[in-house]
Amino acid sequence: MNATLITGASDGIGKAIAFQFAAKKHNLLLVARNEEKLAALCAALQLKYKITAQYIVADLYKPEAPLFIYEETIKRGISINVLINNAGKGSSGEFYQNDLAGELEIIQLNDSCLVALSHYFLKDMIAKKSGTMINIASMIAFIASPYMAVYAGSKHFVKTFTYALAEECRPYHVKVMLFSPGLTTSNFMNTKENNNEWGKAVTSDSNTQTPEQVAVELMTAFEKKKAFWVSGSKNRFFQKISALLPQRFIAKTMGKQKRKQMGLN
Numbered sequence: 001m002n003a004t005l006i007t008g009a010s011d012g013i014g015k016a017i018a019f020q021f022a023a024k025k026h027n028l029l030l031v032a033r034n035e036e037k038l039a040a041l042c043a044a045l046q047l048k049y050k051i052t053a054q055y056i057v058a059d060l061y062k063p064e065a066p067l068f069i070y071e072e073t074i075k076r077g078i079s080i081n082v083l084i085n086n087a088g089k090g091s092s093g094e095f096y097q098n099d100l101a102g103e104l105e106i107i108q109l110n111d112s113c114l115v116a117l118s119h120y121f122l123k124d125m126i127a128k129k130s131g132t133m134i135n136i137a138s139m140i141a142f143i144a145s146p147y148m149a150v151y152a153g154s155k156h157f158v159k160t161f162t163y164a165l166a167e168e169c170r171p172y173h174v175k176v177m178l179f180s181p182g183l184t185t186s187n188f189m190n191t192k193e194n195n196n197e198w199g200k201a202v203t204s205d206s207n208t209q210t211p212e213q214v215a216v217e218l219m220t221a222f223e224k225k226k227a228f229w230v231s232g233s234k235n236r237f238f239q240k241i242s243a244l245l246p247q248r249f250i251a252k253t254m255g256k257q258k259r260k261q262m263g264l265n
């Protein structure tokens with residue numbers, strides 16, 4: 001059975017993407033930690049769209065999780081023709097004060113896990129000369145962002161890694177897309193790492209979309225076989241402008257603005 005694998009599918013953008021792909025009759029393999037949410041989502045998707053939806057409970061902070069997922073697909077006889085690396089987390093605040101273990105988890109989830117899953121599944125796609133990988137970055141992948149330093153760094157990695165793989169995969173007819181949402185009304189900013197005064201200052205003046213709006217754009221970009229897409233017209237405009245400016249200038253301006261919002265010098 002062919003299926004689309006979505007990480008971080010129990011909630012937020014990943015869950016909305018699952019609905020989009022199910023509506024287009026893709027069988028699904030959903031990954032997250034919350035089994036109750038995954039089971040309920042799979043049942044709802046199967047009933048509504050008459051597809052096969054399965055899940056794997058995995059904690060992607062654990063370095064062994066990607067291999068476990070890959071081996072589980074082989075055991076279940078599932079061939080992944082679309083891989084969507086969506087699971088991610090961030091943090092807001094002064095880097096030196098943030099919990100180091102939490103900062104390293106961001107790199108594990110947003111980068112190391114994404115690299116490992118890409119490695120396992122791209123090999124099979126390349127052998128079959130077909131398939132698509134979509135990596136979810138962020139608007140922050142285009143700007144050095146003080147007070148979200150590790151998250152921004154992790155998404156810059158996703159960006160350059162994905163650009164490079166898109167070219168490496170081109171001769172094998174495997175599509176690789178970088179998809180970048182802007183601020184989205186999910187639980188992302190409600191985590192203990194983001195739900196603080198810095199998080200509010202960092203996001204106070206951002207344009208927002210719902211997870212459903214983001215997922216609709218992702219589906220359109222997927223169907224048009226785009227290699228690059230920024231979700232939301234205002235975000236696309238901002239991304240184009242930011243590409244013209246030096247990163248150090250952006251960092252300086254944003255740092256100043258956020259300190260001002262925090263009532264600091």
Ligand SMILES: NC(=O)c1ccc[n+]([C@@H]2O[C@H](COP(=O)([O-])OP(=O)(O)OC[C@H]3O[C@@H](n4cnc5c(N)ncnc54)[C@H](OP(=O)(O)O)[C@@H]3O)[C@@H](O)[C@H]2O)c1
Pocket residue numbers: 007008009010011012013014031032033034035037058059060061086087088089090109136137138139180181182183184185186187188189
């Ligand atoms: N929301 C935004 O403003 C925004 C903006 C730009 C980019 N993005 C990016 O969009 C992607 C999705 O974010 P979102 O807004 O949908 O976040 P979200 O609402 O917080 O959802 C995160 C998803 O990832 C899963 N997850 C988190 N940690 C995990 C772990 N250790 N192992 C397995 N699964 C894990 C969560 O499920 P469980 O808790 O069940 O594990 C959940 O399904 C992320 O890559 C994020 O960086 C978000």
